[in-house]
Structures are given as C-alpha cells and as structure tokens.
Amino acid sequence: MKPAAVHVVGGGLAGSEAAWQLASRGVPVILHEMRPVRRTEAHQTDSLAELVCSNSFRSDDREQNAVGLLHEELRRAGSLIMSVADRHQVPAGGALAVDRVGFSEAVSRAIADHPLISVTREEVAALPPAEWDSVIIATGPLTSAPLAESIRTLTGEDALAFFDAIAPIVHFDSIDMDVAWFQSRYDKSGPGGSGADYINCPMDKLQYDGFVDALLSGEQHKSHDWEHVPYFDGCLPIEVMAERGRETLRHGPMKPVGLTNRHKPTEKPYAVVQLRQDNALGTLFNMVGFQTRLRYAIQAGIFRMIPALEKAEFARLGGLHRNTFLNSPKLLDATLRLKAMPRLRFAGQITGCEGYVESAAVGLLAGRFAAAERLGEAVLAPPATTAFGAILGHITAGHLSTDEPGKRSFQPMNVNFGLFPPPAPLVREPGKRLSAVDKGKAKRRAITTRALADLDGWLGNVAVEAAE
Ligand SMILES: Cc1cc2nc3c(=O)[nH]c(=O)nc-3n(C[C@H](O)[C@H](O)[C@H](O)COP(=O)(O)OP(=O)(O)OC[C@H]3O[C@@H](n4cnc5c(N)ncnc54)[C@H](O)[C@@H]3O)c2cc1C
DSSP: OOOOOEEEEOOSHHHHHHHHHHHHTTOOEEEEEOTTTSOOSSOOSSOTTOOOSOOEEEEOOTTTOHHHHHHHHHHHTTOHHHHHHHHTEEOOTTEEEEOHHHHHHHHHHHHHHOTTEEEEEOOOOSSOOTTOOSEEEOOOTTOOHHHHHHHHHHHTOSOSEEEEEEOOEEEGGGSOTTTOEEOOGGGOOTTTOOSOOEEEEEEOHHHHHHHHHHHHHSOBOOOOGGGOOOOOGGGOOHHHHHHTOTTTGGGTTTOOTTOOOSSSTTSOOSEEEEEEEOSTTSOEEEETTOOOOBOHHHHHHHHTTSTTOTTOOEEEOOEEEEEEOOOHHHHBOTTSEETTEEEEEEOGGGGTBOSHHHHHHHHHHHHHHHHHHHTTOOOOOOOTTSHHHHHHHHHHHOOOOOSSTTOOOOOOBOOOGGGSOOOOOOOOOTTOOOOHHHHHHHHHHHHHHHHHHHHHHHHTTOOOOOOO
C-alpha cells in the first residue's frame, strides 16, 4: 500500500530537497509554495529553490573546507540541490557557483516531473490542519507573517522574526592568549560559570582611539528597503555606538572594569574587548556586543586591530538583517521535530542554520527523517563527526544559556570546523617538524577524512535516486 503523503511547506532550498528525499524513498509529497500568489521581500521569480542573493555555494574543497565537505556529503546522500548545482556550474575558481536561473528552473522541473510530488501554489497562513499528520515547515528567513505568528503563539517564544544582530565569531586557536586572558568581570561565577569564562583582550588609549577611528570611517552594508527596521537599543551596531560618542564603547561593551590583566597586573587597560564561548566544544568564541553592519570586506581588517586578535580567523563575520528562526535547541528534538507538536518538523534557515548549502542539508536530513518515520523504519541521526551531524548538532543542541536578560544566544551559523569534535592528536614522524600551516592542513584533513568515512557508514548501501 502506498504511504500517506507528507506535506512540505515552502519550496526553497530546504523544502525542495526535503520533498526530493521523501519522494526518492517512495513517500508521496504535497509541496505548498506561496509564490507567486504571495511574494517575499527578496525573491524575484516563481521558481523553486531561488537563490535570493549570491549565486555561490562557496568553496568546493572537500578536504580543507567545511562547506566543501558538506557539498560532498550532500552528493553522497543523493541531494537534488547538489546534483543540479553541479550541472549548472559556472567558472568561479575554487568555489561552486551556478547559473542562478538555469539552476532554479532545473530544480523546479525535477520536482514538477517527479510522479510522487504535487506542487500547490498557496500560502499556508496558519498552523497546518490536524489531518496533515506529518509536515515539514521550510519557509525560510522570510516566512510569511501569519504563519510566523501562529508558530510564535504555539511555541510561546517572545519573538520569532528577529532583527538578526550578528556578532563575529572567532576560532579559539587563532586568539593570542599571550596577550588575552580568561576572566569573568569581578570574577563572578554565576550559574554554571567558573569565574573565568570570558576571554579579555586589553587595549591602551592609543589602540582604542585608532580602533574607534577605523569604525567611524568604515563603510556600512547598503540595506534593502525592507531591512529598514529600528535598532533595538540593547543591540546597537558597534559603529552606531561609536558615532554616538568616542567614549560610548568604553562605557558599553568595551568597558574595562572588574578585570585585571593577568599578564600585566599593574597596568589598567583603557578598554577591553570580551569574547564568550559560543559552542560546547569551546572551539569558537563570539565577540560580546560586537554586532555590526560594516561591510564584510573590511570587518576582518578592523577587528584584527584588536591586540590578541591580530591573527584571528573568523568562523562568521558580523551582520544585521531581518531573519526568522526558531530557538531550536529549546524547541526541536534531535530529529528536527517540534517538541510541542511532533507532527511538525522544521528544515532550512528557519531552524538556525545559515546559507544555501546548509539549508539544503537540513532539508535533506528532515526529508530522510520524515521518510523513515512514515515507512516505519528507525530514524537515525548522522554521526556528530560528519558535516551533517555538525550542523544538526548546532541546531538541536546549540548554545542555549545567556547571561543577558531578555536576549537569547542561539544564532544562525554556517557550517565550520569549530562545530566538529577535535580529531585525534597528530602523530609526528620522528625527526620531522610541521609548520603551523601544515599542522592546520593536517588537522582539517583528519576531520574531513573521518567525516566521509563515518558518513558512508551512516548512509549504508541505501540506493538513492539521482536527478535526471
Ligand atoms: C536577503 C537575503 C540574502 C541572502 N543571501 C544569501 C547568500 O548570498 N548566500 C547564502 O548562502 N545564503 C544567503 N541567505 C541565507 C539563506 O541561505 C537563504 O535565505 C536560503 O534561501 C534559505 O533557504 P530556505 O529553504 O530555508 O528558505 P528559502 O529559500 O527562502 O525558501 C523558503 C520558501 O518558503 C516560501 N514561503 C514562505 N512562507 C510561506 C508560507 N506561509 N506558505 C508557503 N510558502 C511560504 C517562500 O516563498 C520560499 O520559496 C540570504 C538570506 C536573505 C534573507
């Protein structure tokens, strides 16, 4: 007997991939996409899987780059999005970029031609009706307002549509701990803290003045009209704070009080930049209060003016735009189901991943999970050592606690090596010394080799249907 249909709401990167995964396993799908009946602020066409901005899927290096690894995992798992991207590739050096129109049209065609998928063009403007017993909601960062409001009411969260204030995130091993030190302000331990939870980067007056000048002269992102939303006073971009007065930052996120420089105990810093642990592994730290809308091209240069961050590697740069995402670590279970209503599963950027490739990957996982559930099979999450597992771990078990009342600390994120468990220590060949660069490469190779071996084990030998 044919299984009952699963409903997928939203035909973007995640929804299209989820529908394909379900149908590839013999599960019928009804895909609900609101365009062209209702438009979003950013989409321009009626095509499924439209790329709203850049046409790049970023690096295709599966050995040295986390998103390149995710590409490879998607390919091995029979992803529609990746197979169409590969066929519509345009020259872009080491990146995988696509002909955006050809790409979206080909995804739309593959979905329309699949005998088990039917597409309805309608807005789902409230919680899906009770008779839809298995639903994947993949409505993205621009989820329509009525549906967002219904989800907000159901989850009891204060907000769902956020003005996405993003502070940069730094890889711990790129911070110079000969300059910075661990300490919480006034050594307060608080609930779950140790009294030494923050990394502190000191600045003298000259360094502070130079930094403020750089912020004031830095070019800001040109925003779309729909992004013109008022700033929350609690999370002003740092360059806006600097505009309000040269001393504002020193009395705000860069205040030096309650801290003693471990390396120079007698010297009082003029200002201090603090970083807070961002993931359970302790491999990533975010710059506290450093949300910014400075252009990406200049951010790294300005932040590397901070002593101890001269060689900082950024897992994510700062940004500020409208976004809609769940507080997933609190609200979703390990297979992306809403704890409060398990017939609803979420996928794509609304879960708190970020990027085209990550959204497609979470769509793939949601599709596989929903198919297994429908077919009465075991629902198995991918190993934490894979890129799939790393991104799923960020979503379902990401950073929850926050010491700032009224704010939550879970933020959307691209896949990056900081989300993977560290590999086994490198075994050095006797008499051979590796440079720092070679060590970094060897570490990344160890992570990606382990990931693909573990992925193959997870995928087993289940045959997957390739797109035409
Ligand atoms: C302005 C902007 C620019 C971005 N630029 C980039 C970039 O350059 N590179 C990058 O990697 N990522 C970018 N992103 C982030 C993100 O990767 C993309 O938004 C990505 O498309 C998310 O995939 P998704 O499937 O979750 O959502 P989407 O691709 O947005 O798909 C969601 C779909 O759901 C539909 N929908 C919404 N509400 C409803 C409803 N109630 N009923 C039925 N259908 C509905 C929408 O019409 C849409 O087709 C950008 C995001 C934004 C907002």
